[in-house]
Amino acid sequence: MIRVLNFLMLSLTIAICFGLYKITNETRDLQAQLRHTASEIAAEQETIEVLNAEWTLLVRPARLQELNERHLGLQTVSATQMLSIEDIPFRDEVSPTSSSSSSPLVQAPEAAGGRLLTVSARQTP
Amino acid sequence: MSRTSRRDKGEGPPFVRIRLAIAGLFMLAAYAVIGGRLLWLAIDEETPSRERVSQLEVPVLERADIVDRNGRILATNVPVDALYADTRHIWDPKEAAQELARVLPELDVVELEQKLSSGAAFEWIKRDLTPRQYASVRALGIAGLAVKREQRRVYPNGHSAAHLLGYVNLDNRGIAGVEASLDTTLRDPKRGGEPVTLSIDLRVQHVLEDELASAIETFSAEAAAGIVLDIHTGEVLGMASLPDFDPNAPNYDPNNADEDTKARMFNRASLGVYEMGSTFKAMTTAMALDAGVVTINSTYDVRKPIRIGRFTIHDYKPKTHPLTVTEIFEYSSNIGTAHMAMDIGASRQQIYFDLFGMFKPAPIELPEVGAPLLPQKWGDVTTMTVSYGHGIAVSPIQTAAAFAAVANGGLYIAPTLLKRPAGTGVPVRRVVSENVSAEMRTLLRRAVTEGTGGQADVPGYPVGGKTGTAEKAVGGGYDEKSLISSFIGVFPALSPRYLVLIILDEPQGTEETHGYATAGWTAAPTTGKVVSRIGPLLGVRPEPIPLEVTDGATQMAAQSDR
Numbered sequence: 001m002i003r004v005l006n007f008l009m010l011s012l013t014i015a016i017c018f019g020l021y022k023i024t025n026e027t028r029d030l031q032a033q034l035r036h037t038a039s040e041i042a043a044e045q046e047t048i049e050v051l052n053a054e055w056t057l058l059v060r061p062a063r064l065q066e067l068n069e070r071h072l073g074l075q076t077v078s079a080t081q082m083l084s085i086e087d088i089p090f091r092d093e094v095s096p097t098s099s100s101s102s103s104p105l106v107q108a109p110e111a112a113g114g115r116l117l118t119v120s121a122r123q124t125p
Numbered sequence: 126m127s128r129t130s131r132r133d134k135g136e137g138p139p140f141v142r143i144r145l146a147i148a149g150l151f152m153l154a155a156y157a158v159i160g161g162r163l164l165w166l167a168i169d170e171e172t173p174s175r176e177r178v179s180q181l182e183v184p185v186l187e188r189a190d191i192v193d194r195n196g197r198i199l200a201t202n203v204p205v206d207a208l209y210a211d212t213r214h215i216w217d218p219k220e221a222a223q224e225l226a227r228v229l230p231e232l233d234v235v236e237l238e239q240k241l242s243s244g245a246a247f248e249w250i251k252r253d254l255t256p257r258q259y260a261s262v263r264a265l266g267i268a269g270l271a272v273k274r275e276q277r278r279v280y281p282n283g284h285s286a287a288h289l290l291g292y293v294n295l296d297n298r299g300i301a302g303v304e305a306s307l308d309t310t311l312r313d314p315k316r317g318g319e320p321v322t323l324s325i326d327l328r329v330q331h332v333l334e335d336e337l338a339s340a341i342e343t344f345s346a347e348a349a350a351g352i353v354l355d356i357h358t359g360e361v362l363g364m365a366s367l368p369d370f371d372p373n374a375p376n377y378d379p380n381n382a383d384e385d386t387k388a389r390m391f392n393r394a395s396l397g398v399y400e401m402g403s404t405f406k407a408m409t410t411a412m413a414l415d416a417g418v419v420t421i422n423s424t425y426d427v428r429k430p431i432r433i434g435r436f437t438i439h440d441y442k443p444k445t446h447p448l449t450v451t452e453i454f455e456y457s458s459n460i461g462t463a464h465m466a467m468d469i470g471a472s473r474q475q476i477y478f479d480l481f482g483m484f485k486p487a488p489i490e491l492p493e494v495g496a497p498l499l500p501q502k503w504g505d506v507t508t509m510t511v512s513y514g515h516g517i518a519v520s521p522i523q524t525a526a527a528f529a530a531v532a533n534g535g536l537y538i539a540p541t542l543l544k545r546p547a548g549t550g551v552p553v554r555r556v557v558s559e560n561v562s563a564e565m566r567t568l569l570r571r572a573v574t575e576g577t578g579g580q581a582d583v584p585g586y587p588v589g590g591k592t593g594t595a596e597k598a599v600g601g602g603y604d605e606k607s608l609i610s611s612f613i614g615v616f617p618a619l620s621p622r623y624l625v626l627i628i629l630d631e632p633q634g635t636e637e638t639h640g641y642a643t644a645g646w647t648a649a650p651t652t653g654k655v656v657s658r659i660g661p662l663l664g665v666r667p668e669p670i671p672l673e674v675t676d677g678a679t680q681m682a683a684q685s686d687r
Contacts, residue, residue, distance in 0.1 A: 002145075002149070005149075009152075009156060012156075012160075013156070013160075016160055016163060016164075020163050020164075020166075046204045049201065049202060049203060049204070050203050050204070052198060052201060053198065053201050053203050053279055053281050054281075056197065056198040056201070056281035056282065057281040057282075060281060060282045060283065060285065060327075060331075061282075061285070061327060061328055061330075061331035061332075062282075062283070062285065062331055062334075062335070065331070065335065076657065076658050076661065077661045078584070078585065078657065078661075079583070079584050079585015079586060079657075079660070079661075079667030079668070080584060080585065082585070082661075082667050083669070084669055087669060
């Protein structure tokens with residue numbers, strides 16, 4: 001009886017020792033991995049900071065304006081290009097024959113609640 | 126051993142069995158404790174390490190970013206390598222200095238040798254190394270040299286908003302602009318890297334700088350400054366001063382700078398004080414109306430210049446009939462305004478000026494704020510001249526805040542460079558009544574439609590405002606040729622939301638302006654250009670311009686039908 005108990009105890013001790021060793025080892029590995037990941041995160045964050053700064057540098061208004069003048073020729077929206085939606089003549093007024101209540105254009109004034117329409121202009125070369 | 130002997134043991138005297146059982150129990154308890162402790166250690170070890178990692182994940186930010194009101198970066202940090210030496214480990218300072226100077230030619234060999242032989246454990250050699258320089262220093266393989274990762278402050282927008290942002294020294298301490306005034310906030314670790322949000326709108330700032338630059342070019346002006354202000358919150362959306370500098374490399378030593386550098390570093394919008402000229406008539410007219418000494422229909426005889434002591438007050442273009450208060454404002458009559466000021470009286474005038482914030486430096490978050498230059502005695506001459514902006518010099522930001530009070534319903538609001546969080550109250554101080562402010566808005570609009578400020582008007586964005594042309598004080602007198610031309614406009618005119626102030630230093634007339642360098646020909650059109658560009662950006666609803674239904678529109682409608 002005692003012998004069986006001793007044997008059981010011994011094997012339990014060995015099992016616990018082994019288990020503990022394994023867990024400790026795994027923990028150490030994980031910790032190393034964690035440290036590695038953390039330093040990677042720090043490096044990524046640094047990169048993000050640099051990229052953010054670079055992005056800001058690239059989209060600064062002065063540069064965009066210069067690029068636009070060189071390649072696009074977009075102009076400032078002027079007040080004459082903005083209308084209240086009620087001011088836009090709809091088909092009903094323009095050509096009474098083609099009126100249809102299901103047309104999305106006719107429904108637009110209620111839906112948009114009289115918001116402004118913005119029309120951007122493109123300079124003709 | 127045989128079975129019998131074992132049975133003998135088991136059937137021994139009872140006290141032996143009890144002793145064995147007690148010993149066994151002790152053993153069991155000991156194992157249980159050890160086992161439990163081991164298990165606990167294995168499980169518990171994770172907890173402290175997690176804390177350590179979370180600290181690693183959020184690196185301590187040395188200095189918070191500065192962003193504009195829409196979250197666009199104005200100032201941020203990038204990591205750089207900084208080279209230092211532990212001179213105790215340098216074997217041969219002379220050789221090391223020569224080698225280093227070969228790789229980093231900007232360093233002085235003699236100075237370097239002194240540094241390297243100092244025996245100090247820490248000596249900076251060069252901050253912010255480029256990656257290439259870092260590689261070549263490493264390749265030298267000199268013992269005792271090491272690099273440290275540092276944060277370097279960068280301003281990705283370059284010159285834009287340079288004066289208000291300011292800059293930092295090598296140790297990342299702010300020494301000018303909001304970098305200096307908000308230094309403790311920016312370095313506060315409790316903020317956890319949260320950026321400081323300014324009231325500036327980068328796009329508005331750019332438009333302002335762009336138009337000021339072209340005004341300087343067109344009118345060959347010495348310098349220019351501009352402010353865009355939200356008159357209901359006091360938030361500064363743009364503040365520019367030209368010529369300017371690059372805060373990334375200010376290289377500025379105030380004790381040892383030439384005139385040109387000093388001019389570049391100077392913030393004309395807040396630090397410069399100027400005799401603003403006729404823009405002050407807006408304040409004088411508002412106080413006359415508020416004090417009840419005039420109505421907009423009261424008349425004054427402006428046919429003769431005012432002579433008082435050795436002073437004579439003239440009008441730029443004298444009128445031959447008495448003028449109403451409205452007309453005095455439209456035509457910008459000095460004589461009429463001076464009469465009005467005399468009716469207000471010196472003491473009431475001073476009370477109003479104080480309420481308008483004219484007697485104290487503008488309460489704005491900048492170290493560079495100019496103190497107003499006030500008259501020493503406030504006699505009749507002073508009462509008359511300050512009424513049209515002479516004999517008193519104030520900063521443009523001070524004037525902008527006072528002008529805002531005239532137009533916004535009569536409330537003085539301290540200008541600020543910090544974005545006001547939504548829903549927070551704005552501290553205000555009543556200066557003139559709401560009715561007076563409404564009347565002033567009409568007058569300001571008329572000064573543009575009928576008076577001197579016509580060129581500031583923009584189709585769709587009606588501007589109300591006042592021109593101001595002052596001669597520069599040179600020596601003891603005034604120089605007719607060097608002018609300070611300014612325009613302060615609010616838009617949309619009758620229910621204004623934004624104020625634009627433009628001030629040009631010594632503009633010259635051009636062919637288009639028929640040689641005139643006065644504000645109506647220089648600062649007013651510049652203001653108009655700024656308004657036409659920032660109006661759509663700020664989402665100001667333009668006044669409807671009647672649409673002509675052209676054939677094109679009809680055709681388009683017809684085409685979409687098919």
